[in-house]
Amino acid sequence: MNLKQPLLALVLGLVLLSGFASSQTCTEASPCDITVWQIFADHRGDWIMDTATRFNDLYPQYNVVIENPGDYFAILDQYTLAQEQGNPPAIAQIFDAGLQFAADSGYFKYADDIIDGREEVLGQEVNFSDIVSPASSYYTIDGRWASVAWNTSTSISYANMDILKDVGINAIPTTWQELLSACEALQPKVDAGELEGCASWPFDNWFTEQWLAQMNQYLVNNENGRAERATELLLTTDEFLSIANFYRELFEKGYYVYTGTRRDWAGAGNLFNSGRVAFSLSSSADARNKVEAAKAGDFELATGKLIRNADYDYNGNIIGGATMWITAGLEPEVEEGAMAFLLFMNNTENSASFHTASGYIPIRNSSVELLQNLKSGNNVFWDVDNKSRTDIEGSNWYEINPNFLTASVQLAESNVNNASAGAKFGTFRETRDLIEAGMEDVMLNGKDPVQVFTAVKTESDKLLEDYNFLYTDN
Amino acid sequence: MFIISPWLLTAFVVFAASAFLGFAFRWQGQVRYWALAAGGLSGLLGTQLAMWPLAYCTFELERMWLDRFLGCLIVLVCTAFFLWISHWVISRLSVGEGLLPKAETYAGVFRSPLAPLLTALCLLPTLIILSIFHYYPLFQTFRLGTRLVRLGAPKTKFVCLDNYTSLFLDPNYWYSLGLTFVIALGVVTVAMSLGLLIAQMVNLPLRGANIYRALLIWPVAISPVVAGVLFQLLLNPVTGVVNHLLENSLGVRIPWLGHAGFATLSIVLTAAWNQMGFNILFFIAGLKNISPELLEAASIDGANAFQGFFRITLPLLSPFTFFLIVTNTIYAFFQTFGVIDILTRGGPVNATVSAMYRVYVVGVLGKDLGKAGAQSLVLLLIVVGITILQFRGSQERVSYGV
Numbered sequence: 001m002n003l004k005q006p007l008l009a010l011v012l013g014l015v016l017l018s019g020f021a022s023s024q025t026c027t028e029a030s031p032c033d034i035t036v037w038q039i040f041a042d043h044r045g046d047w048i049m050d051t052a053t054r055f056n057d058l059y060p061q062y063n064v065v066i067e068n069p070g071d072y073f074a075i076l077d078q079y080t081l082a083q084e085q086g087n088p089p090a091i092a093q094i095f096d097a098g099l100q101f102a103a104d105s106g107y108f109k110y111a112d113d114i115i116d117g118r119e120e121v122l123g124q125e126v127n128f129s130d131i132v133s134p135a136s137s138y139y140t141i142d143g144r145w146a147s148v149a150w151n152t153s154t155s156i157s158y159a160n161m162d163i164l165k166d167v168g169i170n171a172i173p174t175t176w177q178e179l180l181s182a183c184e185a186l187q188p189k190v191d192a193g194e195l196e197g198c199a200s201w202p203f204d205n206w207f208t209e210q211w212l213a214q215m216n217q218y219l220v221n222n223e224n225g226r227a228e229r230a231t232e233l234l235l236t237t238d239e240f241l242s243i244a245n246f247y248r249e250l251f252e253k254g255y256y257v258y259t260g261t262r263r264d265w266a267g268a269g270n271l272f273n274s275g276r277v278a279f280s281l282s283s284s285a286d287a288r289n290k291v292e293a294a295k296a297g298d299f300e301l302a303t304g305k306l307i308r309n310a311d312y313d314y315n316g317n318i319i320g321g322a323t324m325w326i327t328a329g330l331e332p333e334v335e336e337g338a339m340a341f342l343l344f345m346n347n348t349e350n351s352a353s354f355h356t357a358s359g360y361i362p363i364r365n366s367s368v369e370l371l372q373n374l375k376s377g378n379n380v381f382w383d384v385d386n387k388s389r390t391d392i393e394g395s396n397w398y399e400i401n402p403n404f405l406t407a408s409v410q411l412a413e414s415n416v417n418n419a420s421a422g423a424k425f426g427t428f429r430e431t432r433d434l435i436e437a438g439m440e441d442v443m444l445n446g447k448d449p450v451q452v453f454t455a456v457k458t459e460s461d462k463l464l465e466d467y468n469f470l471y472t473d474n
Numbered sequence: 475m476f477i478i479s480p481w482l483l484t485a486f487v488v489f490a491a492s493a494f495l496g497f498a499f500r501w502q503g504q505v506r507y508w509a510l511a512a513g514g515l516s517g518l519l520g521t522q523l524a525m526w527p528l529a530y531c532t533f534e535l536e537r538m539w540l541d542r543f544l545g546c547l548i549v550l551v552c553t554a555f556f557l558w559i560s561h562w563v564i565s566r567l568s569v570g571e572g573l574l575p576k577a578e579t580y581a582g583v584f585r586s587p588l589a590p591l592l593t594a595l596c597l598l599p600t601l602i603i604l605s606i607f608h609y610y611p612l613f614q615t616f617r618l619g620t621r622l623v624r625l626g627a628p629k630t631k632f633v634c635l636d637n638y639t640s641l642f643l644d645p646n647y648w649y650s651l652g653l654t655f656v657i658a659l660g661v662v663t664v665a666m667s668l669g670l671l672i673a674q675m676v677n678l679p680l681r682g683a684n685i686y687r688a689l690l691i692w693p694v695a696i697s698p699v700v701a702g703v704l705f706q707l708l709l710n711p712v713t714g715v716v717n718h719l720l721e722n723s724l725g726v727r728i729p730w731l732g733h734a735g736f737a738t739l740s741i742v743l744t745a746a747w748n749q750m751g752f753n754i755l756f757f758i759a760g761l762k763n764i765s766p767e768l769l770e771a772a773s774i775d776g777a778n779a780f781q782g783f784f785r786i787t788l789p790l791l792s793p794f795t796f797f798l799i800v801t802n803t804i805y806a807f808f809q810t811f812g813v814i815d816i817l818t819r820g821g822p823v824n825a826t827v828s829a830m831y832r833v834y835v836v837g838v839l840g841k842d843l844g845k846a847g848a849q850s851l852v853l854l855l856i857v858v859g860i861t862i863l864q865f866r867g868s869q870e871r872v873s874y875g876v
Contacts, residue, residue, distance in 0.1 A: 080841065081625075083626065084625065196712075259712070433839065469631065470624050
């Protein structure tokens with residue numbers, strides 16, 4: 001066989017390829033790809049696809065590609081691997097628990113460093129002072145924006161009022177104690193097989209963190225790692241143990257339906273949306289989902305501030321969600337395009353529109369104003385069925401959809417301190433797993449909370465000690 | 475500070491190894507000095523190889539007894555390896571044979587003084603590939619196991635054998651090992667016995683037997699992950715088909731994935747189903763190889779179907795059975811990972827975290843490459859051990875010819 005020609009073609013191809021790679025210019029004819037890793041695969045994913053298309057139309061020299069490698073945990077894990085293999089995406093959506101790690105890793109370039117004091121990037125306005133304060137206090141590191149804020153939520157309570165009113169409860173429970181008595185009243189319905197149980201929510205450590213904030217307790221020392229780098233978990237405080245005991249009581253009495261897997265947001269959501277439990281906790285970002293489910297299932301939906309432990313004074317709630325981080329070492333042009341896309345996605349109109357599509361709080365103060373004074377032609381309402389933006393009747397979004405206001409009210413009423421700012425430490429992602437496993441052990445196996453969480457603390461502290469050693473200079 | 479100085483340790487091992495080999499080759503009460511020298515050299519090389527990545531850290535004063543024990547064990551294994559080579563070389567030389575195998579001289583054998591070289595040359599590509607993709611990573615894995623390494627972290631730290639000794643002292647790890655053996659035993663038993671039964675059945679002269687065969691072998695083309703997804707849909711405690719049928723017929727609901735015992739059973743069944751096609755395939759091939767005359771002769775002699783199966787078919791299948799036991803064990807140790815990840819994610823409360831799944835949890839999710847490296851090495855040693863045991867145990871019972 002004559003191998004000369006194929007070999008020649010191969011060499012030629014490689015030469016050509018390397019020629020292209022070295023002189024990257026983004027043009028309409030050969031636009032530069034900007035890959036974005038994000039978690040949404042439902043209608044919120046449709047929204048970001050639509051927004052990417054809008055951006056690509058405005059900037060034909062770029063091609064924003066939206067990819068969905070999995071949930072927050074998967075993105076963090078796979079991004080680390082992609083970096084080690086030298087093939088990371090331009091933009092990654094990193095969740096709250098990844099904050100310290102993302103900052104330590106050196107994988108990302110700080111947003112403030114890219115913006116470098118400019119007021120706009122490729123015509124997209126920066127104006128970070130317009131970002132709502134809970135997000136800016138959570139996500140800024142030493143007063144600087146490391147990433148661009150995007151989807152920000154808080155956890156709230158959801159109730160199926162048709163079921164609750166049936167047993168004479170006319171208001172959504174606001175405390176653990178109220179929930180327990182509501183569940184007691186509902187138990188006959190459960191015994192009769194009308195309900196799967198009283199309540200169900202994702203078995204996710206995020207709620208535990210929220211309750212700690214409500215009780216003004218830190219998850220890690222050094223003021224939640226915000227005064228100084230955290231070195232120790234605080235898992236044996238009375239406040240923390242009260243949460244473990246709450247779960248155990250709920251489960252022992254048969255009030256809490258456990259789907260069997262941790263962080264099973266879909267499973268717990270289905271139980272509530274299909275009317276098989278009366279009460280649920282979820283992210284405010286679930287508001288649109290729940291509103292649609294209530295419409296489809298024809299039941300009255302109520303939202304309320306996240307239930308709290310009435311034995312403690314209310315301090316405040318944490319935000320949840322994620323921010324968008326730009327990979328360090330991108331071609332300058334791609335980096336500019338990535339930043340322009342993030343600013344575009346978070347401008348006043350787009351952030352108002354994303355709020356209607358999800359329930360994530362409008363990230364800009366100007367977006368809140370816009371939602372309160374809607375005019376025809378604003379086109380911010382996300383039409384789930386047609387996957388497009390339309391106008392909506394009426395001028396004040398929150399009057400039309402009061403359930404979308406709950407999260408903002410809850411955050412507005414929160415005290416601003418380091419307990420409600422949320423924990424910040426390098427092994428947050430791994431520790432969430434360990435605490436959840438401990439909580440499962442207490443709830444399902446009836447183990448002693450002190451014993452379980454003393455062990456979890458030892459293991460988590462060791463992890464954090466190792467992490468701090470490997471990522472800091474001393 | 476060391477509990478025993480490295481020099482002293484080396485000297486002791488050199489002395490012991492030298493004495494050992496000298497004793498082994500003593501001849502008519504006379505000492506052979508080259509045997510002593512070879513033994514001493516083996517001891518020196520063994521100690522150096524063993525302590526090269528460790529720098530004698532296992533014998534530091536503040537270490538615990540387990541570190542010292544493991545340190546001694548590694549020195550012993552490495553020295554034994556070199557002693558074995560020395561012993562072999564001396565044995566060959568002392569009976570006047572060369573180190574290279576003599577070319578056998580029957581017809582059809584390539585006869586040339588260069589034949590051994592040619593053999594080596596032909597084996598070289600495989601050896602290179604094995605070295606790059608197996609032996610070198612194996613050595614690196616051991617080295618990783620001696621360090622505190624976090625995926626992506628800028629620094630690492632030498633921690634001696636801490637990653638290995640912590641495994642010994644961790645009850646969760648012992649649980650995982652035990653569970654792995656339970657799963658392996660379950661998968662091998664179920665997949666092999668059902669596989670043989672089905673193979674025997676579809677080997678009967680039936681109409682459309684080829685279609686049945688193809689359909690039954692199909693699951694082997696499905697990856698463990700997809701098998702996991704299928705069984706997840708079947709076994710889901712709330713929405714699954716299996717519980718729906720059970721509830722309608724018997725009025726019971728089984729927590730297939732929510733109870734430690736049932737979750738393990740679910741994993742065994744899924745993995746066995748996934749692996750069974752492979753077994754059926756090989757068993758059918760084995761059955762086709764057995765000449766019908768043998769069974770016919772047996773039946774003429776008055777053997778019934780069971781006697782025919784257990785006395786004739788089963789012994790003749792033994793090479794296949796042996797091969798399948800080894801591959802199924804390896805499958806159960808390593809490949810069930812995908813099934814576990816999809817079905818239970820190690821739950822409920824870590825009850826189904828097998829040894830391999832733990833490597834994933836620690837190394838990929840926890841990013842602790844040092845500990846994960848140590849664990850995968852332990853796993854490798856176990857599988858090698860099992861395979862050796864199986865080879866030993868089956869040597870008498872496997873017959874490769876009729």
